[in-house]
Amino acid sequence: MTLLDLTPRAVQNDRLTTLPVAIIGAGPIGLSAAAHLLERGIDFVIFEAGDVAAASVRAWGHTRLFSPWKHLVDPASRRLLEAQGWELPDPERAPTGTELVEKYVAPLAALEPIASRLRTGVEVLGVTREGMDRTRTKARFATPFSLRVRTPDETIEDVAARAVIDASGTYRSPNSLSSGGLDLLGMTDIADRVTAALPDVLGRDRALFADRHATVVGAGHSAANTLLGLVELARQEPGATVTWLIRNSQAVRVSSSADDELADRARLGSRVDQAVADGRITVLDGFEIIRAQRTGDTVELVGHRRGEVVTHLTDVVVNATGFRPNLDMLREIRLELDDIVEAPKRLAPLIDPNVHSCGTVEPHGFRELTHPEKGFFVVGMKSYGRAPTFLLATGYEQVRSVTAWLAGDTTSASHVELVLPATGVCSTDASDGGGCCS
Structure with missing residues (x-):
C-alpha cells in the first residue's frame, strides 16, 4: 500500500493551457509575477484597478521607504530591464515611493511584453470557476477560472484564466477607525x-x-x-x-x-x-x-x-489603523485562511506580528500560499492579511516560487531562499495599525 501524494500540482488540461494566468494588481509584486511568467514562457494578463501601474504606491509616493534599492528590485524584473539598458539605482539608498515608481516600476510596466498584457482602469469584482460556485466539486480543478471585471467604460465582462495570482494589495481596504472593527458609527x-x-x-x-x-x-x-x-x-x-x-x-x-x-x-x-x-x-x-x-x-x-x-x-x-484584505471578491473561491490575521493558514504562524518582525519571517513559497482552490494564490501584502510586517523582497520570492509551480517546476518551486535585513518588531499589536514601508 502506498501513501497518496497530496502535494498540489499544476493543472494539466488542453483548454487550460491555452488560457493566460490572470494577475490582479500591477504593483511591484504583480509586475514581478509577470516578469517570472515571461521567463517561464507562460501567457498572462494583468488587471489594474488604477489608471496606471502601481496606483497605490503613487498615492503615498512622497513617503520614503525603509529598504534600500538592493532589497526593492525583483531579480527576474531586473534581468528584463537590464536587457534594455536599465541600471540599478544606488543599492544602499532608500527611495521614496515616487522614485520607486519612476525609476523601476514604470519602466518595468512599459516593457512591451508586459505593457501589451496590462489592462489599466479594470477592477476585478469577483473570481470563481466557470459555471461553478464554491459548493460544486465535480471536475472543479479542470475548469477554468472566471474573473468578472468592470472596464473603464463601465462594461461588465467575464474573463477566463488557467490560474489566478491575486497581488491586489490592501491599501484600498483600510481598517475601520472603530476599535470593534465594524464601520464607525457616524x-x-x-x-x-x-x-x-x-x-x-x-x-x-x-x-x-x-x-x-x-x-x-x-x-x-x-x-x-x-x-x-x-x-x-x-x-x-x-x-x-x-x-x-x-x-x-x-x-x-x-x-x-x-x-x-x-x-x-x-x-x-x-x-x-x-x-x-x-x-x-x-x-x-x-x-x-x-x-x-x-x-x-x-x-x-x-x-x-x-x-x-x-x-x-x-x-x-x-x-492610520492599518489595512485588511478585500475578501468580498473571493467569496466563490475556496480559501483556507487563518482565523486571526486572515492570511493563508500555513503562512500565518510565520508572520504573526506578536512574534515576527519584517526581517525574521522564514522563507516561504507556493506550499505556504496554497489554498484548497488549486491554481489560485494570494501573494504580496494581501497574503499577509492583517499582519503589518511585509517587505517587497518577501513578495518577490513568493511569486518566483508560485510561477515555478505553475510551470510544473516543483523542484524550483519548493526551494525557497530569502535573506532579509534584521529588524525590530514592526508592530506588537496588529489591531492598532502599522505596516512596513518595504
Missing part, C-alpha cells in the same frame, strides 16, 4: 474630514491640515511618518497642532533600536520619540473609538478610555 457625518493613511501633509494635502488640529489614529510606521510631517507643518505654520491617538496603553509601537539594519526605520522611531518628549505631539493613549459625530466644523470622536466614556475634539482625522 462615519458618514465626518467622512470629508477623514483621510487615508500617509496623506501628503507638506504637499498635495497641505490645505487640509494647515491651521488645523489633526489627530492621527494608529500606532505603526504609517502613523509615525504622518506625525513627523505634521510636526514639520506645525513648525512652518504655528496654527497647526498634532494629537496621536492610539488604542493601547503605550505609544511606543515603532522601532528605534540600534539593532535595526533598516537605519531609516530606526531613525523614524527615534524622531517620533523625541517629538513626543518635546511636546510637539500630544499623545492620547488607551482610547478605544466607538462612534463619531460632527458639531459645526469640529469632529467629535467618542470612545472608552480608562473605563470612562470620553470625547476627543479635532478638525481632521488620519486613519
